[in-house]
Amino acid sequence: MQHYDARFTLADRQQASQVNSIDLLSHRVGVETFQGDFLWSGSTLPTDSLLAAFGRLPVPYPLRTGFHYSNLAYLQAGRLIELASGQSWQQYLRSQVLQPLGMQQAVTEVKQLPLQHVAQGHTVQQARVVVVPPDSPLRIAAFGGMYAYVLDLANWLRVHLHQGRWQQQQLFPPAAIDRVLQPYNVVGQVPLPDGSRPLTNYALGWELRDYRHRIVYTHGGAYGGFLSMMALVPAEQLGLVILTNSDAHELCEALRWQIIDAFLQHPAANYSDAISGYLQTAEAEWRRAEKKLADTVALRLPTGLPLAAYAGRYRHPLYGAALVSVQSDSTLQIRFQHHPALQATLQHLDGHRFWCRYSQPMFGSTVVPFQAVQGRVQGFELMVHPSVEFTSYWFKKE
Numbered sequence: 001m002q003h004y005d006a007r008f009t010l011a012d013r014q015q016a017s018q019v020n021s022i023d024l025l026s027h028r029v030g031v032e033t034f035q036g037d038f039l040w041s042g043s044t045l046p047t048d049s050l051l052a053a054f055g056r057l058p059v060p061y062p063l064r065t066g067f068h069y070s071n072l073a074y075l076q077a078g079r080l081i082e083l084a085s086g087q088s089w090q091q092y093l094r095s096q097v098l099q100p101l102g103m104q105q106a107v108t109e110v111k112q113l114p115l116q117h118v119a120q121g122h123t124v125q126q127a128r129v130v131v132v133p134p135d136s137p138l139r140i141a142a143f144g145g146m147y148a149y150v151l152d153l154a155n156w157l158r159v160h161l162h163q164g165r166w167q168q169q170q171l172f173p174p175a176a177i178d179r180v181l182q183p184y185n186v187v188g189q190v191p192l193p194d195g196s197r198p199l200t201n202y203a204l205g206w207e208l209r210d211y212r213h214r215i216v217y218t219h220g221g222a223y224g225g226f227l228s229m230m231a232l233v234p235a236e237q238l239g240l241v242i243l244t245n246s247d248a249h250e251l252c253e254a255l256r257w258q259i260i261d262a263f264l265q266h267p268a269a270n271y272s273d274a275i276s277g278y279l280q281t282a283e284a285e286w287r288r289a290e291k292k293l294a295d296t297v298a299l300r301l302p303t304g305l306p307l308a309a310y311a312g313r314y315r316h317p318l319y320g321a322a323l324v325s326v327q328s329d330s331t332l333q334i335r336f337q338h339h340p341a342l343q344a345t346l347q348h349l350d351g352h353r354f355w356c357r358y359s360q361p362m363f364g365s366t367v368v369p370f371q372a373v374q375g376r377v378q379g380f381e382l383m384v385h386p387s388v389e390f391t392s393y394w395f396k397k398e
Contacts, residue, residue: 032060033068037389039319040072041223042133042360043338047141051076053318067185067202071143074205078142089141100171101155106148110134113147121225124248125361132225132247132362133341144223150241153230157239160217160232180204181217181234193257193271206232211257212264218256222247222387224362231256238263247362247387250275293355293367297347300330304352307332309377310370314395322382322395334368334382344368344382356382363388 036057040050054072078089085092090108098106110118121132159165160181164172183201190200190209198209206217214236220229229242229252240259242252254271261268303310307326314322320337324346327333332346332354342363346354352370364385371378379396383389 032391033070034386034389035068035070035391036072036318038384038393039338040075041362041384041388042342043336044340045338047075047079051079056318064185067187074143075141081142090145093146097156098152100169101152101159101166103148103152103155106146106152108141108145108147110147118147119226119245121223122246122248123225123361124246129246129248130361133360134224144221150243153241153243154239157230157232157241161234161237161239181206181208183208193254193274194268211260212266214264216260220252227252229253229256231260233260233263236263250279290365293349293365296349297330297355301348301350303330303348304370305372305375305377307348309372309375310352310380312377313398314379315398316382316393316395319393319395324380352377358384 036050036054039045039053045053050072054076081087081092082089087095093108097103107113121134122129123132124130155166159171160177163174164170164177181203183203185202187200187202187207189197191197192211196211198211200207200209202208203217206219208215208217210216214233217232217234218229220227222228225245225247227244227247227249229240231240232238238260240256242255244251251272254275258268258271307329310332311324311326314324316322322337323335325333325335327345330348332348334344334346334356336342336344341360343359344356344363345359346356346368349355349367352372354368354370355365356368357365362385364387366383366385368380368382370380377397379394382393382395
């Protein structure tokens, strides 16, 4: 049973359940990268509600006219597998992929692993390395719900490199592997650590680009304090897997190209050094921005309206309800219907703007502006750390 905060009403619950009635298989066109990811990141929304909300996200451009990555689209693909096979995604994955490939140590539920073998995700918060609370792998199954060792994932790469063959058996038709690796969308020119900007395309779950006259397929992902990377170079029969339990680095980006260059015997600079300069610049900019916000809070400028005017119930049509309460003479707090473990502390900056810091590190900190018309608060615009989602949510005051 889904947990609801006691202060959220029956109407909130009914509205959330009504979202499930939307056709989960409705035709989709383009969405923004990571659009809708706040809906599922650390939330209690069940899969059907997430997919229904995905079907209602505003679409900024027609199909195939641009590229943006969507986690929720993979979740929808996982549901299609369930509807077509009559099995859960976990059952289908195990019977059709994990067992045939001998990936015996790969599991879809953390309880299937000895606790001493489970890594914890980490991130950096206020210059300190902190643990990120784990999310439910069952709810995010098709795009982030598997625990695996490097050797098991190497088997997955080998079956791609061998055109679907594994240990003298043709597990997947060669045509299926070809279709997976076929480009379908143009991503654009993406810069690499060596300074080149090769054209990047997107296949079915793989980015591909021409790198030193070889086609290189890669895909990485980060969530909950973990960052991973896989790559294939079919012409060289090369595959690589990089798994880390921290998301506050660019090691995967540097290491994959360093490995490929070493394998190709191509002399190259130290990509880690090249990337570290960029990271140090970004870190310095972030620190300056944080200090400016803290200095503004310390000025204790007058609020645009009495603080109590900002308190109350707010609603986003896809997410649901949020509650804003007064914590002190200059501080508000936001609690969320579908994120019972998450709170946002809002310290006043100026006018109707507040510095928002989340209780869970992966959501980061941002500025939340409220909108007021003729002395009445209309709503607020919520954002989270861009590693979770770039787009914002407008919560209207009830």
